[in-house]
Amino acid sequence: MKRIVHIGSFTCLLWAAYSAHAQAVPTAERSRAVQIGATWSVANPDYAPHKIQGISIYGTYDLLHNWGIEGAVHRVSAITPAQIGEDSYLLGPRYVFRFGRYTPYGKALFGLGRFKYTIPNTAYSYKIYAFGGGVDVHASEHFKIRAIDVEYQEWPSYQPHGLTPMMVSFGAAYAFR
Secondary structure (H helix, E strand, O other), rough: HHHHHHHHHHHHHHHHHHHHHOOOOOHOOOOOOOEEEEEEEEEOOOOOOOOOEEEEEEEEOOOOOEEEEEEEEEEEEEEOOOOEEEEEEEEEEEEEOOOEEEEEEEEEEEEEEEEOOOOOOEEEEEEEEOOOOOOOOEEOOOEEEEEEEEEEEOOOOOOOOEEEOOOEEEEEEEEOO
């Protein structure tokens, strides 16, 4: 009888451990994530009182759990009441916070900017940098909504005093896993 009680107790202990999923899942299991997306951008150009608008494409590559890189191409010259456009080509690090479906992030980007006059059709290139952040919302396993992305750009070599455009974007991305 004692043997049956011991075997029954041992069986119950094994079943309880199995049903409790007692084995830890490795923390380094997550693969590196890549996403590519498009946004609509509205910018305060810091050159004229009118807002300018256009499209942007961006891509991110998460290297570690919270660190990654982001590249963005802003073509903010589609709707230009002031007959100007500001295009930027940026790349840099980003830091991601994870809260369930929501992924807030901060970024520091560096690259080139092109200031365009539509009449006459001329453009000038400048070295620029930008600081910003935003929130991505996971709509499904592969689709993310970029709820908001805010960038403060600095164009220090634009004469005479530099430009400081502010840009707000929203859109969607496809995530490869």
